[in-house]
Amino acid sequence: MERNLMKGNEALAEAAIRAGCKCFFGYPITPQTEVAAYLAKYMPKNDGVFIQAESEIAAINMVLGAASAGVRAMTSSSSPGISLKSEGVSYIAGSDLPCVIINVQRGGPGLGGIQPSQSDYWQATKALGHGDYQLLVYAPCSVQEMVDKVTLAFDMADKFRMPAMILADGLLGQMMEPVTFPERKTEFEPKPWAANGHGNKRKHNIINSLYLVPEELENSIRNRYERYEIIKANHTEAESYLCDDADFVVTAYGASARVAKSAVNRARAMGIKAGLFRPITLWPFPVNEINEACKNAKALLDVEMSMGQMIEDVKLAINCSKPVHFFGRTGGVIPSPDEVLGELKKLSEANK
Amino acid sequence: MAVIFDRPKSLADVPTHYCPGCTHGIIHRLIAEVIDEMGIEGDTIGICPVGCAVMAYDYFNCDMIEAAHGRAPATATGVKRSLPDKFVFTYQGDGDCAAIGTAETVHAATRGENIVVIFVNNAIYGMTGGQMAPTSLPGQVTQTTPYGRDVSVAGNPIKMVEMLSVLDGVALAQRVAVNTVPHIREAKKAIRKAFENQKAKRGFSIIEVLSSCPTNWGVSPTEALEKIDEVMIPFYPLGAYKDVTAEGAN
Ligand SMILES: Cc1ncc(C[n+]2csc(CCOP(=O)(O)OP(=O)(O)O)c2C)c(N)n1
Ligand code: SF4
Ligand SMILES: [Mg+2]
Numbered sequence: 001m002e003r004n005l006m007k008g009n010e011a012l013a014e015a016a017i018r019a020g021c022k023c024f025f026g027y028p029i030t031p032q033t034e035v036a037a038y039l040a041k042y043m044p045k046n047d048g049v050f051i052q053a054e055s056e057i058a059a060i061n062m063v064l065g066a067a068s069a070g071v072r073a074m075t076s077s078s079s080p081g082i083s084l085k086s087e088g089v090s091y092i093a094g095s096d097l098p099c100v101i102i103n104v105q106r107g108g109p110g111l112g113g114i115q116p117s118q119s120d121y122w123q124a125t126k127a128l129g130h131g132d133y134q135l136l137v138y139a140p141c142s143v144q145e146m147v148d149k150v151t152l153a154f155d156m157a158d159k160f161r162m163p164a165m166i167l168a169d170g171l172l173g174q175m176m177e178p179v180t181f182p183e184r185k186t187e188f189e190p191k192p193w194a195a196n197g198h199g200n201k202r203k204h205n206i207i208n209s210l211y212l213v214p215e216e217l218e219n220s221i222r223n224r225y226e227r228y229e230i231i232k233a234n235h236t237e238a239e240s241y242l243c244d245d246a247d248f249v250v251t252a253y254g255a256s257a258r259v260a261k262s263a264v265n266r267a268r269a270m271g272i273k274a275g276l277f278r279p280i281t282l283w284p285f286p287v288n289e290i291n292e293a294c295k296n297a298k299a300l301l302d303v304e305m306s307m308g309q310m311i312e313d314v315k316l317a318i319n320c321s322k323p324v325h326f327f328g329r330t331g332g333v334i335p336s337p338d339e340v341l342g343e344l345k346k347l348s349e350a351n352k
Numbered sequence: 353m354a355v356i357f358d359r360p361k362s363l364a365d366v367p368t369h370y371c372p373g374c375t376h377g378i379i380h381r382l383i384a385e386v387i388d389e390m391g392i393e394g395d396t397i398g399i400c401p402v403g404c405a406v407m408a409y410d411y412f413n414c415d416m417i418e419a420a421h422g423r424a425p426a427t428a429t430g431v432k433r434s435l436p437d438k439f440v441f442t443y444q445g446d447g448d449c450a451a452i453g454t455a456e457t458v459h460a461a462t463r464g465e466n467i468v469v470i471f472v473n474n475a476i477y478g479m480t481g482g483q484m485a486p487t488s489l490p491g492q493v494t495q496t497t498p499y500g501r502d503v504s505v506a507g508n509p510i511k512m513v514e515m516l517s518v519l520d521g522v523a524l525a526q527r528v529a530v531n532t533v534p535h536i537r538e539a540k541k542a543i544r545k546a547f548e549n550q551k552a553k554r555g556f557s558i559i560e561v562l563s564s565c566p567t568n569w570g571v572s573p574t575e576a577l578e579k580i581d582e583v584m585i586p587f588y589p590l591g592a593y594k595d596v597t598a599e600g601a602n
């Protein structure tokens with residue numbers, strides 16, 4: 001298979017085209033700009049639509065329109081822009097529409113900074129917009145995984161009629177690695193619910209998130225949560241690296257997992273039995289997988305490019321059955337393997 | 353017996369939730385008549401606002417989408433770009449189209465999105481119980497301008513079609529009313545022209561319809577219709593501010 005050396009953001013954009021993304025709507029923001037630039041260049045050549053919207057709010061509502069019409073649609077942004085999209089994402093979820101949203105995270109809050117960060121974990125997994133709903137959240141940690149997860153995100157979004165997010169960061173977006181792409185998707189499941197003109201052949205379709213009768217709204221939410229249960233039971237993904245005999249399991253996702261992996265390798269070389277547990281789906285969180293991965297561990301070390309957000313899910317997933325320590329850098333500072341190794345050494349000393 | 357007046361086919365045979373005497377119903381009917389006459393019900397996607405017309409998805413028989421407050425032009429853009437051969441219209445109140453959604457309206461217009469926007473200007477926020485709208489008149493008493501709209505505090509009313517008429521993407525920007533039979537006839541012609549523009553791919557058409565809200569204006573339905581002539585039209589003159597199909601728009 002052909003291998004290409006590509007930047008994470010560009011590979012992700014190419015993967016979207018191959019996944020049959022017909023419409024892209026975006027608004028410029030660092031560090032996701034290459035996604036939009038690539039699609040501006042290649043969407044028109046692939047019979048697709050590219051629009052630079054007037055705002056992230058408009059962009060996500062264009063996505064809502066395109067998704068309603070039954071085509072695959074995507075938007076991408078970075079942290080401040082994702083905050084603006086949150087209203088639209090809530091409407092998309094409430095209307096049972098599929099779409100893909102890319103967040104190439106940067107430091108926050110506010111305008112924050114433009115360096116890589118992982119401080120939107122809570123936003124992505126708990127509270128992107130109002131109401132009872134979830135997004136599928138994928139956290140790639142290599143350029144190849146950017147490609148694979150975008151492909152999967154489109155399929156899963158369609159299958160479960162819900163929004164899916166790729167939670168990347170500036171580091172993955174800018175990094176260059178060799179990748180292979182899947183074949184271009186040309187066959188799609190029919191969407192009989194789409195608002196695409198009934199052609200006088202069926203009753204009119206309505207795409208809507210309004211239910212004025214509380215019991216009806218409750219029912220619609222319960223239906224959605226039944227789908228969530230199916231996803232939780234069947235579609236979690238994680239990587240366990242050297243976890244079987246590990247005394248200390250590092251938990252990290254995305255870019256910080258790359259740093260953590262080097263630290264784990266160096267710890268092993270020094271005789272410290274360390275392992276890495278890396279969630280790939282952040283929602284649903286891989287609960288069974290983490291319990292399996294840390295079954296022999298004395299303690300866990302959660303590493304994030306934030307003040308500690310995923311750590312809450314880690315503790316919940318293992319029912320606080322073991323001590324979970326934390327090491328994080330934030331604001332766009334990337335933790336170094338040395339720093340993580342230092343934490344592992346401390347843990348090893350303390351547990352002698 | 354010959355039927356001389358009937359419900360347009362594309363208007364659903366269901367009771368609406370509009371207040372007695374509200375002219376939202378007339379505007380719905382005109383849109384449905386145009387859809388029927390052009391034979392495009394099966395090829396039309398309508399987009400409802402957040403406002404009194406929020407449930408218009410139950411009233412039109414074409415496919416319908418309920419948009420977020422103010423975002424209908426963006427949603428319409430997504431639909432139209434995905435399905436360029438279908439007809440797409442939005443139905444929006446003044447709060448929706450001219451306050452919270454101003455950016456979406458202006459940019460859909462300037463991009464020349466080939467859609468129809470039906471902009472229902474009743475100078476009030478009907479659905480939320482009668483607060484000041486961007487189009488509320490100077491001096492108008494509303495729930496949030498209890499002493500009358502003081503423009504030095506609350507700002508001036510926005511004149512949407514005048515403003516949009518300067519944009520290159522706009523094919524038609526016209527203000528009509530539905531308070532008298534002649535006005536209703538004019539309104540119907542304008543709506544038809546807007547849909548014909550879409551068919552001919554001429555770009556963005558907006559029809560601003562001066563509409564009544566007897567409930568929140570605190571007057572009877574007939575008085576509300578009279579008020580449109582007395583205070584609304586003098587402030588918001590009717591006419592086509594831009595019409596690419598006509599010579600010398602006023
Ligand atoms: C984001 C958001 N803000 C506020 C509201 C509350 N709201 C619902 S309708 C409306 C105003 C509607 O007024 P208008 O657009 O003029 O329509 P009308 O009811 O007069 O036809 C407001 C403020 C909302 N639903 N969503
Ligand atoms: S509140 Fe006003 S605009 Fe809304 S339905 Fe009643 S009369 Fe019509
Ligand atoms: Mg209004």
